[in-house]
Amino acid sequence: MATSEPSGDGSEAPEAGAVPLGPNSLLWRIAGDLRAAAPGGATGLLQLMYPPLGTAVAEQSGFFDDPFGRIWRSVPQIWATIFEPDGPDRARRIRDLHKDIKGVDSSGRRFHALDPETFWWAHATFTWHMFRTAELFFPADWLSDADKEQLYAETVTWYAGYGVTMRPVPADYAAFQQAFEAFCAERLELTAPAEQSIHIARTVGIGKVPFIPSVLIRAQRPLLRRFGTLIAVGCLPEQVRRRFGIAWSQAEQRRFDRMAAALRVLTPLIPPHLNRWCLLTTMRLIGVKTRKERYVPHS
Numbered sequence: 001m002a003t004s005e006p007s008g009d010g011s012e013a014p015e016a017g018a019v020p021l022g023p024n025s026l027l028w029r030i031a032g033d034l035r036a037a038a039p040g041g042a043t044g045l046l047q048l049m050y051p052p053l054g055t056a057v058a059e060q061s062g063f064f065d066d067p068f069g070r071i072w073r074s075v076p077q078i079w080a081t082i083f084e085p086d087g088p089d090r091a092r093r094i095r096d097l098h099k100d101i102k103g104v105d106s107s108g109r110r111f112h113a114l115d116p117e118t119f120w121w122a123h124a125t126f127t128w129h130m131f132r133t134a135e136l137f138f139p140a141d142w143l144s145d146a147d148k149e150q151l152y153a154e155t156v157t158w159y160a161g162y163g164v165t166m167r168p169v170p171a172d173y174a175a176f177q178q179a180f181e182a183f184c185a186e187r188l189e190l191t192a193p194a195e196q197s198i199h200i201a202r203t204v205g206i207g208k209v210p211f212i213p214s215v216l217i218r219a220q221r222p223l224l225r226r227f228g229t230l231i232a233v234g235c236l237p238e239q240v241r242r243r244f245g246i247a248w249s250q251a252e253q254r255r256f257d258r259m260a261a262a263l264r265v266l267t268p269l270i271p272p273h274l275n276r277w278c279l280l281t282t283m284r285l286i287g288v289k290t291r292k293e294r295y296v297p298h299s
Contacts, residue, residue, distance in 0.1 A: 041232030076287030
């Protein structure tokens with residue numbers, strides 16, 4: 001695996017785009033693996049728990065009727081900024097779509113989607129997503145300490161593609177961990193959108209899924225609800241579950257551990273090229289299907 005020395009003591013932002021991305025990068029290997037789909041619900045919840053993001057998303061018409069639709073609309077476009085040849089151009093278009101997203105959050109604080117800290121937190125959850133995927137669903141110690149620095153540096157290159165200020169970006173992986181944990185402990189809130197999403201996941205389950213007939217979703221809803229809740233809540237940082245009193249039983253933890261173990265054993269049996277093709281092809285198809293409804297104007 002690729003290795004790198006730590007980039008500093010966390011006092012300065014890292015150099016934008018200093019580590020190139022490509023087929024041999026750790027970011028490509030993790031983000032292009034089917035297992036990378038697993039923490040998606042938890043990543044979305046962490047975004048919703050940051051009040052500016054939670055408020056912005058909640059103001060999109062139809063969010064509370066179909067909270068998971070946002071995942072289908074957004075994630076394929078974000079993944080394309082990693083894998084497509086014009087990734088940086090796509091990233092800047094995503095940035096520009098946020099120029100008019102602003103308002104007042106649930107506590108009366110004014111926000112703008114392109115505020116440096118707000119935009120960074122949205123990306124920080126995806127950086128966490130990559131590390132969480134490797135931690136839970138890849139073999140133990142798959143990432144060495146040097147690999148963690150390398151992967152983090154690659155996520156900085158990824159973020160640099162948006163063409164925004166790098167000031168909020170921690171200088172190395174240790175600094176990122178510290179900043180991320182501080183957000184979870186001090187800055188996140190159980191916002192109405194986050195609370196409603198957890199409630200819907202537990203009581204109703206997943207809604208529409210592009211390309212899958214609704215009748216099949218309805219028939220499998222009990223199983224999907226149980227699995228969806230298990231994976232979304234189970235992937236959350238333990239400190240977040242504890243802080244907000246999100247129900248999580250020992251029985252659920254055992255089921256989650258068995259599922260994670262199965263993914264660690266079974267996914268490597270899929271040929272690597274087929275694994276990546278399945279995930280990225282699905283992303284592209286969903287991206288095409290949902291492009292027109294990707295960004296719903298604020299009411």
